Amino acid sequence: MAIERTGLEWDEFDVRTDELVINMGPQHPSTHGVLRVLLRTDGEVVQQAEPHIGYLHRCAEKIGENVSARQWIPYTDRLDYLAAMNMNLGWALTVEKLLGLEVPEKGRHLRVIMAELNRIASHLVAAGTYGLDLGSFTPFMYCFREREKILNLFEEACGARLTYSYITVGGVMADLPAGWTDRCLAFLDQFEPVVDELHALLTSNAIFVRRAAGIGVLAPELAVSYGCSGPVLRASGVDWDLRRDGDPWYTRMYQGYDWDVIVQVNGRYPHDENYPQVPRAAVLGDCWHRFYVRMLEVVQSMRLVRQGIERYRTAAGSVGQPIKLSQKLPKGEVYLETEAPKGQMGFMVIGDDSAVPVRVRARSSSFCNLSVLSELCRGCLVADVPAILGSLDIVLGEIDR
Amino acid sequence: MAEVNWHTFFFLVAALAACGFAIAVVISGNIVRMAFYLVMSLGAVSGLFFLAGADLIGALQLMIYVGGTLVLLVFGVMLTSGGPFARMKTPRWQWALSIVLAGWLLAILLKTATSVDDWGSASVSRSHVPPEAAPTARAIGLALVGVRVDRLAQQNQDTQAGMAGYLLPFEIVSVHLVVVLVGAAYLARTKRRKQPAQFPQKSSTQSL
Amino acid sequence: MAEWLKGYLDPPWLAYLAAALLQCAVLLAVVMTAVAAFNWMERKIAGRLQDRLGPTRVGGRFGWLQSVADGIKLLTKEDIIPAGADAMLFRLAPYLSFCTAFCVFVAIPFTDKWVALRLNAAVFFILAVAGLEVFGVILGGYSSGSKWSLLGAMREAAQVVSYEVPMALCVVVVVTVAGTMDLVAIGKMQSGWFWDWLVFHDPFTFLTFWIYSTCAVASVNRAPFDLPEAESELVAGFMTEYSGFRWSVFFMAEYGSMLAVSILAAILFFGGWNGPIPLAGLLGLTPQHGPVAGFLGELLGAINTLGKGILGVGVMMWLRWTLPRLRIDQVMTVCLKYCIPLAAAMFVGAALWTYAFPGGLILPARAAPTEPAFPLAAAAHNAGEQ
Numbered sequence: 001m002a003i004e005r006t007g008l009e010w011d012e013f014d015v016r017t018d019e020l021v022i023n024m025g026p027q028h029p030s031t032h033g034v035l036r037v038l039l040r041t042d043g044e045v046v047q048q049a050e051p052h053i054g055y056l057h058r059c060a061e062k063i064g065e066n067v068s069a070r071q072w073i074p075y076t077d078r079l080d081y082l083a084a085m086n087m088n089l090g091w092a093l094t095v096e097k098l099l100g101l102e103v104p105e106k107g108r109h110l111r112v113i114m115a116e117l118n119r120i121a122s123h124l125v126a127a128g129t130y131g132l133d134l135g136s137f138t139p140f141m142y143c144f145r146e147r148e149k150i151l152n153l154f155e156e157a158c159g160a161r162l163t164y165s166y167i168t169v170g171g172v173m174a175d176l177p178a179g180w181t182d183r184c185l186a187f188l189d190q191f192e193p194v195v196d197e198l199h200a201l202l203t204s205n206a207i208f209v210r211r212a213a214g215i216g217v218l219a220p221e222l223a224v225s226y227g228c229s230g231p232v233l234r235a236s237g238v239d240w241d242l243r244r245d246g247d248p249w250y251t252r253m254y255q256g257y258d259w260d261v262i263v264q265v266n267g268r269y270p271h272d273e274n275y276p277q278v279p280r281a282a283v284l285g286d287c288w289h290r291f292y293v294r295m296l297e298v299v300q301s302m303r304l305v306r307q308g309i310e311r312y313r314t315a316a317g318s319v320g321q322p323i324k325l326s327q328k329l330p331k332g333e334v335y336l337e338t339e340a341p342k343g344q345m346g347f348m349v350i351g352d353d354s355a356v357p358v359r360v361r362a363r364s365s366s367f368c369n370l371s372v373l374s375e376l377c378r379g380c381l382v383a384d385v386p387a388i389l390g391s392l393d394i395v396l397g398e399i400d401r
Numbered sequence: 402m403a404e405v406n407w408h409t410f411f412f413l414v415a416a417l418a419a420c421g422f423a424i425a426v427v428i429s430g431n432i433v434r435m436a437f438y439l440v441m442s443l444g445a446v447s448g449l450f451f452l453a454g455a456d457l458i459g460a461l462q463l464m465i466y467v468g469g470t471l472v473l474l475v476f477g478v479m480l481t482s483g484g485p486f487a488r489m490k491t492p493r494w495q496w497a498l499s500i501v502l503a504g505w506l507l508a509i510l511l512k513t514a515t516s517v518d519d520w521g522s523a524s525v526s527r528s529h530v531p532p533e534a535a536p537t538a539r540a541i542g543l544a545l546v547g548v549r550v551d552r553l554a555q556q557n558q559d560t561q562a563g564m565a566g567y568l569l570p571f572e573i574v575s576v577h578l579v580v581v582l583v584g585a586a587y588l589a590r591t592k593r594r595k596q597p598a599q600f601p602q603k604s605s606t607q608s609l
Numbered sequence: 610m611a612e613w614l615k616g617y618l619d620p621p622w623l624a625y626l627a628a629a630l631l632q633c634a635v636l637l638a639v640v641m642t643a644v645a646a647f648n649w650m651e652r653k654i655a656g657r658l659q660d661r662l663g664p665t666r667v668g669g670r671f672g673w674l675q676s677v678a679d680g681i682k683l684l685t686k687e688d689i690i691p692a693g694a695d696a697m698l699f700r701l702a703p704y705l706s707f708c709t710a711f712c713v714f715v716a717i718p719f720t721d722k723w724v725a726l727r728l729n730a731a732v733f734f735i736l737a738v739a740g741l742e743v744f745g746v747i748l749g750g751y752s753s754g755s756k757w758s759l760l761g762a763m764r765e766a767a768q769v770v771s772y773e774v775p776m777a778l779c780v781v782v783v784v785t786v787a788g789t790m791d792l793v794a795i796g797k798m799q800s801g802w803f804w805d806w807l808v809f810h811d812p813f814t815f816l817t818f819w820i821y822s823t824c825a826v827a828s829v830n831r832a833p834f835d836l837p838e839a840e841s842e843l844v845a846g847f848m849t850e851y852s853g854f855r856w857s858v859f860f861m862a863e864y865g866s867m868l869a870v871s872i873l874a875a876i877l878f879f880g881g882w883n884g885p886i887p888l889a890g891l892l893g894l895t896p897q898h899g900p901v902a903g904f905l906g907e908l909l910g911a912i913n914t915l916g917k918g919i920l921g922v923g924v925m926m927w928l929r930w931t932l933p934r935l936r937i938d939q940v941m942t943v944c945l946k947y948c949i950p951l952a953a954a955m956f957v958g959a960a961l962w963t964y965a966f967p968g969g970l971i972l973p974a975r976a977a978p979t980e981p982a983f984p985l986a987a988a989a990h991n992a993g994e995q
Contacts, residue, residue, distance in 0.1 A: 135832060135934030141659035207833055207933045383936045407625065433751060437698060440744060457730040464737035472743060472770060479751055536983050537729040538790060
């Protein structure tokens with residue numbers, strides 16, 4: 001006990017509470033994957049939260065130096081395994097830019113459909129597991145029920161439910177089966193009321209608001225300086241979406257589509273009339289806003305899928321042809337970033353006139369999003385750490401590669 | 402075999418539990434186990450109250466002593482002990498002194514208890530009160546507001562006046578208790594440090 | 610019953626012992642069956658709320674025997690005690706919780722004649738014993754010898770102990786209106802139609818019921834107040850190191866206390882064994898029409914009480930699977946800043962109401978039963994009079 005002699009003639013004893021070092025993970029129900037977070041707390045208040053990663057490192061980038069570009073597609077599946085289509089897309093676009101290969105129009109629209117459907121699936125997992133972290137078990141089930149239907153659609157298209165390897169360099173592996181677009185539209189029609197259900201169960205639930213609003217506030221300057229991207233960045237008020245602002249080789253895919261970037265402009269989100277309003281306790285950049293941005297992005301993705309299906313049906317030509325496995329990559333270096341559901345996913349390829357690239361690099365969005373955890377957790381309570389971690393929506397697969 | 406006097410049987414069980422666990426409190430070295438034995442001992446005492454037909458007092462004993470004071474005690478022991486499973490070592494001379502003092506007190510109590518003629522005779526009919534016929538809490542309530550229904554035969558007005566109407570002192574004592582608790586909480590509040598605590602930056606070699 | 614058994618068993622003390630044990634066994638059987646049924650009910654309700662079926666294989670299409678299967682599985686699990694644990698306290702803690710949770714049922718009347726021990730201060734006894742459950746939690750968390758368990762135990766103890774206060778205040782409101790702490794008398798006061806129930810007695814008692822239900826959910830550690838058991842945060846709080854049968858004893862204690870607070874709410878607010886319509890009276894199932902009719906009337910009353918209790922437990926399960934959970938400081942804020950002041954205000958309001966409208970405002974209110982202060986003396990007096 002520290003004894004301080006004050007001006008008065010009696011001693012003031014300050015009971016020193018012990019600093020408690022708590023280890024969350026790597027086996028823990030609410031770290032999203034094998035993540036270890038070292039918490040130093042003073043009683044209930046967290047002083048420092050340090051993430052330790054690397055438990056899922058599988059040397060994907062090194063393997064990329066030993067296999068050809070198309071053979072590396074399955075490894076991209078396993079980066080952000082919840083949004084494998086977007087990973088495939090990022091790598092395929094990078095190699096296509098290096099080769100100077102343009103995918104025909106029909107293939108581009110098909111890629112939009114797949115990427116946005118996978119964005120919906122990924123955000124459903126984020127929303128469901130976030131509710132689970134905070135203790136509501138039922139929305140998790142509802143989200144996964146809807147995700148099942150999306151996974152069934154993907155299974156029809158490419159045979160896999162999680163690791164698709166569908167979007168490949170040069171186009172897609174195969175065209176859609178008959179009737180797929182009708183089933184997809186039917187799914188979207190029945191999915192719209194479920195979004196309202198999720199809003200009622202989570203977004204506007206008083207207890208959820210108390211747990212998420214005002215927690216883990218990320219200032220926009222801090223977000224930009226840490227390299228955060230995706231919904232984490234947009235929820236802090238930074239108007240940046242690569243589908244609109246990125247590399248032309250990527251934004252060409254979304255040209256002509258009518259959709260909105262979900263970011264708060266003048267205190268309002270676009271198209272939020274039908275959805276719960278921002279509660280008074282919520283501060284821009286907190287967990288509630290990150291959750292809300294994802295929920296609104298789901299609706300925008302639905303719009304994009306509908307438009308994509310329309311254009312796919314009316315487009316002429318083929319969906320593209322995968323390149324030959326022995327196709328040589330010219331000398332050169334290309335780095336291309338795409339807007340994956342979790343943020344900006346960048347792929348770099350250095351070709352050296354052979355089928356196998358010299359260097360492959362995946363810049364993961366969750367890596368930078370996770371790095372801001374230690375800033376956000378300072379001064380919060382222990383029970384808020386899963387809330388903040390869940391709102392960052394990380395996947396260890398792409399952090400550790 | 403003759404009719405077993407169940408009342409005496411349960412009395413013996415409860416009394417043995419109370420005394421036995423009390424001795425265990427003194428003998429045991431582990432602090433939390435001591436607190437637990439005290440819980441069982443005071444629970445047995447409340448059982449004795451129930452046997453005597455005083456269910457309100459028995460319930461009070463459970464609520465205040467076991468559910469209140471002892472919870473506080475266990476909290477205090479657990480949060481302030483130096484480490485888990487702390488033991489208390491009592492020096493020999495303290496043992497000797499406490500045995501002498503406690504033995505003296507025990508002797509006085511036993512002498513007093515056995516010298517009351519009323520309590521000496523074990524009459525079954527008087528000691529066994531079926532629960533339906535036990536005095537209700539109404540007597541206590543009425544005494545609090547000024548009517549001692551159990552001593553209506555008391556003629557002396559002064560004695561009658563002093564025997565009842567405890568509501569005001571009761572309230573004063575409760576408020577006093579609240580003031581004491583608030584004061585204790587205030588005195589034990591965490592004081593703000595002048596600068597935030599420094600934590601080591603490098604912790605990659607921390608092992609847990 | 611003891612006298613009847615005396616005719617069969619020779620030593621009279623054996624007859625007495627057998628009678629006592631039989632009554633204990635009946636009470637225990639009722640509560641244990643209810644607890645096993647709640648296990649099944651929880652999984653079915655959880656399943657249906659989550660758009661799936663729940664158990665459907667064990668024991669027929671509805672999985673009736675799932676609880677039995679779970680019990681057998683838990684019994685056959687390996688008994689693990691962590692190396693750093695205090696073995697004696699580790700073993701004792703679940704049983705402490707279990708015994709206190711079940712002792713509450715000793716004073717709870719299922720009908721006005723079916724009560725194990727008719728205590729004059731029944732309500733007080735129930736509150737006192739329910740407050741002892743926290744010991745099992747504290748000792749369980751402490752003796753597990755792990756930081757996580759201790760943290761969970763501290764939180765849970767703080768929560769349970771804090772919520773006893775508003776819960777007791779709500780119960781005191783009903784005691785003020787009823788004028789007695791005897792649950793049998795409170796139940797008898799509400800006999801008749803459903804508007805005789807105490808929840809409709811005055812608006813303050815009506816509001817008190819809602820405050821009581823919040824505090825009851827918090828004091829049995831159910832969602833949204835179940836942070837100590839939060840899976841996603843502290844694994845299982847103080848129960849982390851408990852596996853197999855010891856864990857199931859803790860859970861039986863939890864379900865038992867859920868049933869206890871539900872039945873208490875049923876008796877205090879919703880008439881207990883009196884149904885919404887006085888069916889027993891209308892059908893003639895009263896003792897005046899013979900012992901069988903009397904028994905059936907009592908049975909109907911017991912079904913009423915248990916039914917209301919089970920409904921209360923069902924609502925608690927509904928809440929658990931719908932709402933997220935509150936953080937511990939939010940739980941304490943709700944208790945200290947909302948529940949206690951509201952309950953105190955309800956108490957003042959109810960007291961003023963009974964003073965201002967002793968006969969009731971719209972419907973005639975039952976007079977509180979006047980019980981003699983000394984029943985022995987009163988009985989002797991009455992016997993002497995006649």
